[in-house]
Structures are given as C-alpha cells and as structure tokens.
Amino acid sequence: MPESFTPTERTRVVREPHRGVYDRLxxxxxxxxxxxxxxxxxxxxxxxVIPTLYAxxxxxxxxxGSAASRMLRGAAAGISVxxxxxxxxxxxxxxxxxxxxxxYRSVVALGKATLVDAPAEKLEALRAFTEKILPGRWxxxxxxxxxxxxxxxxxxxxxxxxxxxxxxxxxQDDEEDYTLPVWxxxxxxxxxxxxxxxxxxxxxxIPTPAYAANYRR
Amino acid sequence: MPESFTPTERTRVVREPHRGVYDRLxxxxxxxxxxxxxxxxxxxxxxxVIPTLYAxxxxxxxxxGSAASRMLRGAAAGISVxxxxxxxxxxxxxxxxxxxxxxYRSVVALGKATLVDAPAEKLEALRAFTEKILPGRWxxxxxxxxxxxxxxxxxxxxxxxxxxxxxxxxxQDDEEDYTLPVWxxxxxxxxxxxxxxxxxxxxxxIPTPAYAANYRR
Numbered sequence: 001m002p003e004s005f006t007p008t009e010r011t012r013v014v015r016e017p018h019r020g021v022y023d024r025l026x027x028x029x030x031x032x033x034x035x036x037x038x039x040x041x042x043x044x045x046x047x048x049v050i051p052t053l054y055a056x057x058x059x060x061x062x063x064x065g066s067a068a069s070r071m072l073r074g075a076a077a078g079i080s081v082x083x084x085x086x087x088x089x090x091x092x093x094x095x096x097x098x099x100x101x102x103x104y105r106s107v108v109a110l111g112k113a114t115l116v117d118a119p120a121e122k123l124e125a126l127r128a129f130t131e132k133i134l135p136g137r138w139x140x141x142x143x144x145x146x147x148x149x150x151x152x153x154x155x156x157x158x159x160x161x162x163x164x165x166x167x168x169x170x171x172q173d174d175e176e177d178y179t180l181p182v183w184x185x186x187x188x189x190x191x192x193x194x195x196x197x198x199x200x201x202x203x204x205x206i207p208t209p210a211y212a213a214n215y216r217r
Numbered sequence: 218m219p220e221s222f223t224p225t226e227r228t229r230v231v232r233e234p235h236r237g238v239y240d241r242l243x244x245x246x247x248x249x250x251x252x253x254x255x256x257x258x259x260x261x262x263x264x265x266v267i268p269t270l271y272a273x274x275x276x277x278x279x280x281x282g283s284a285a286s287r288m289l290r291g292a293a294a295g296i297s298v299x300x301x302x303x304x305x306x307x308x309x310x311x312x313x314x315x316x317x318x319x320x321y322r323s324v325v326a327l328g329k330a331t332l333v334d335a336p337a338e339k340l341e342a343l344r345a346f347t348e349k350i351l352p353g354r355w356x357x358x359x360x361x362x363x364x365x366x367x368x369x370x371x372x373x374x375x376x377x378x379x380x381x382x383x384x385x386x387x388x389q390d391d392e393e394d395y396t397l398p399v400w401x402x403x404x405x406x407x408x409x410x411x412x413x414x415x416x417x418x419x420x421x422x423i424p425t426p427a428y429a430a431n432y433r434r
Contacts, residue, residue: 010263015283036305036319038255040266046227047264049257049301051323066232084266088253088408093429097347097358098365102253106268130314141314141399148315171416182358183423184416187432191305192409199388199401206400212310215404 010110011163021164030105030164031056033217034085035133035191037063041081041113054083055128056159061109062116062125065155072155078112083157089168091187095177101167103186109162116154119146125154134211191217227327228380238381247322247381248273250434251302252350252408254280256372258298258330271300272345273376278326279333279342282372289372295329300374306385308404312394318384320403326379333371336363342371351428408434 005011005022013020021027037054040047054063061083065072072079090103116122123144130138144152171184193215196208222228222239230237238244254271257264271280278300282289289296307320333339340361347355361369388401410432413425 038266040257040264042259042264046297047257047259047299049255049266049299051303080263082264082266086268098361142397144315178418181423183426184419186414187429188411190409192407194405197403201395202401206398209400212404
C-alpha cells in the first residue's frame, strides 16, 4: 500500500485545501483515536446518517450496522457508504466572529460496504471494537457465543478512497483585527472519562480493571 | 407545534424501539447540547457525511455548509439531507462482550435543506452558532461585515421529521452472566474543556472572559 492516498474528485479537500491530509499513517491515527463514526447511506434518494462503533483492522474498517445492513441483504456487491470520524480538539476564539473556528480532525472514507458473513471475521471485528476502546477487555469479559455472533451485523469498508481534514494551531485573524481589544485564544477540548461506576450487581471483591479506572482516550 | 413528533417510516426507531424518543423538548435539549453535527447528502448516488457547526433556532436548525451548498446553487427547492447529532455519555462494560454498549443520545433529522439568502437571517444564524457555544461572545467579538456575511454559506433545515435514540442507565447482562467474576459498570464520558490558551498576540491586560475560563458543555 502506498504511504499516501491519492485524492479523488470526491475526497480532495476543496475548501481550505491546506487542511487536507492524505498521508496514510496520519489518517489511520485519527481513525484509531475516534470511538464513534457516522455512517451515511442513501435509501430512495434520502440520505441517512447513523452513529455507530467501528474499528480499523489493517486497510479496512469494520462497523456495527443494523440499519444499513437491512439494505445490504441481497446486495452482494455492497452499498455505497460514507464513513466519517470527527475529533473535536478545541474552540478557536478569534477577534472577529467570522474567523471563529474549531480545531478538529476528521476523516471521510468512501466506498462500498459489504456484510461480513464469516464467523471468524466477525469475531475478529468484535475483538477489534473491544480492544480498540478497552485494551484487555476481550480476555476479561465473556466472549461471544455462536448465537450472539449470528445476531451481530458487521459491515466492512476497504479503505481506498479516503482523506482527512485537520485544523490545528492558533487563531488566524485578519491583520487589521489584531489591535482590537478582544480576548483571543484556544479552549482545548477533550473527551474525558470520569471515575467508573460499578454495577450494583457487581461483587465488590472484583477489582476495577485499569482500563476502566484510568480510562484515557 | 405538537409536543411530540410523529415518527414516520424513516424516523421510527426500529432496532431497540424502547430507546426511541419523539418528545420535542427532549430532542431539542440534545440538539442544544451538541456542538458538531454530521450532515449527510447524496451526490450521484454517493452519500457524503460532513461534520459542521450548527444551532437550533425555534423549529429549525442552521448549519454551515460549503460542500452541500455547492450542490444547492440552482436547487431552489433544497436538497435532501440528514442531520445527525450524537453525544457520547459513557462506555457500558457488561459481563459479556455482546452486551457491551455505549450510553449516548443521538438525534436524526430528515428533510430538505435550503440556502439562507437574506443577510438578516444569516446574521441571526451566525449569532446563534456563536451564542450557543459561547454565550456572550457575540457582543465581545467583532461582528461580521457585509463581505464576510456574503462569504458565509448557511443552510436551514426545518425540524419536522425527526427522532432521537437514547441509551442511558446501567449495564444489561443476560441473567445467567451476572454470576461471572467480571467487573461490570459504566465509564462516564464527557467533552471537557481545559484551561484556555491565550493567543500570542493577545494583550495580557485583556482579561480572559468567563465563557472561556470556565467553559462547560
């Protein structure tokens, strides 16, 4: 696989092109940090956007998809989707309202998603979902049985047509605005975990695992 | 306007219907708490999902949209969109992998988005974007001039076909799994602000405004 994705007409960042990112590792890093993706698909010309969990495995992402998977039955070639992952890193407070912005990293992946049928691949995808968010959890929890595996709809999207858009760094004001007596700066944002809440029916002798006690994204 | 939205075939929550929410106030509360929405639209059968800022004003939402707005030129009746807002409230660690979940609140709004042309309405939308995230900022910052207003693409979606899906509360395990020696519980998640970072060119005599110093979502 090349180190950088070739932008297509559909993935080239047109507005603010300097924010476009096509480097494979940088894109994968964003995908691996995100927790929820937004999957877009169209049904009878109406687009739908559904949040769901996902994980990257190699050069593909797997995602949970009951809504999209209903459409997929019988569509062996897959359906066209757009999978978008967005991380919000900060509020950008410029001196002018117009130059207010956000620091963010987002990835847009296009292609045909197909249903994962093979139980072994499904299991591998579920393992990736779990381990991505909570490394170590897969071995601690009861793993899926055959019936549960059957009840799980997982879709796969190969990562071939993909780009990212990233805004980072300081405020960018118009030159003449810098003298205005307006506070300007960044308010960093971060998805933070609070102290875990033990389930009422969880025996207190069971220690809280580190991935829950010190959860960090 | 009725107190509750009537679910349509397209907005009724089919999977896990007990998580479906149609109450207007509850849906608006989620929209007002969210910061970024994901807008879905289709171009030549390819769906696209783009993150962008938005604000609810009455029974409509306004959102920034350069990509979608390119398609809108000449489409006076608007284009079909899906606007989705997702808040992630926590990780749900069940005893079985299968029952792992997230606590979340998401809203899906469908309809035709149109370009906002009237400068006064554009200004009102920009004010709503700003005040929603940073109450007080509109008066502090330099407000948009005519040229900036012209350069801003804002879309409007009336909220008529809309529903929410909410998962909250504790772990739900299969009855026979409760005896397993597996830690179970919730890891609450919250989008947290860190201390604001003053712009290098911002005069230190300008005090940090409260909305930046004590930013809370």
